[in-house]
Amino acid sequence: MALATRWPLHWILLALAAAGLLVGLGTLEFVRTAPIRSGVRTFTQLIQAANQGDLEQAARLCSPGYLARHPLTKNEEGGLRGLPRSIHKNYSAWRQGADLWICPTNRIGPVFQLVPDGAGWLFDGLAGELLPGREFVPAEPDDAQDRE
Numbered sequence: 001m002a003l004a005t006r007w008p009l010h011w012i013l014l015a016l017a018a019a020g021l022l023v024g025l026g027t028l029e030f031v032r033t034a035p036i037r038s039g040v041r042t043f044t045q046l047i048q049a050a051n052q053g054d055l056e057q058a059a060r061l062c063s064p065g066y067l068a069r070h071p072l073t074k075n076e077e078g079g080l081r082g083l084p085r086s087i088h089k090n091y092s093a094w095r096q097g098a099d100l101w102i103c104p105t106n107r108i109g110p111v112f113q114l115v116p117d118g119a120g121w122l123f124d125g126l127a128g129e130l131l132p133g134r135e136f137v138p139a140e141p142d143d144a145q146d147r148e
Helices: 002-006 009-051 055-060 064-069 142-147
Strands: 092-096 099-103 109-117 120-131 135-138
Touching: 009 055, 009 092, 009 099, 009 109, 009 120, 064 120, 099 120
Parallel strands: none
Antiparallel strands: 092 099, 099 109, 109 120, 120 135
């Protein structure tokens, strides 16, 4: 009874409601951002495979369309042609329709696209470039780049 006199029932219920609200909001945020975290994990695995020179693992993380347009080739200095060597700690990742776009630099630079594949994501190449002021410039179609 000593607890009941020090803490009236309405304060205990208010504290429980606040704790429930915080747990609910945290769960909502966790569920809402799960696809983005999954895509970033796939992109990070691709960069790791590229840096290790594991073309087979890198190919498993790429879409069939990307592999048809761009055969995976190693760079002389390491990594794979067309991929960054790392992802910056201040990267940006967001949903763009059904796809996921990642800017692996400090929020300005190349933007790469990942496409959904069942429960995961596959790398699908360069989507464009993010300029200062969040201005986006789409990449040229692959066939236009190949003609140059």
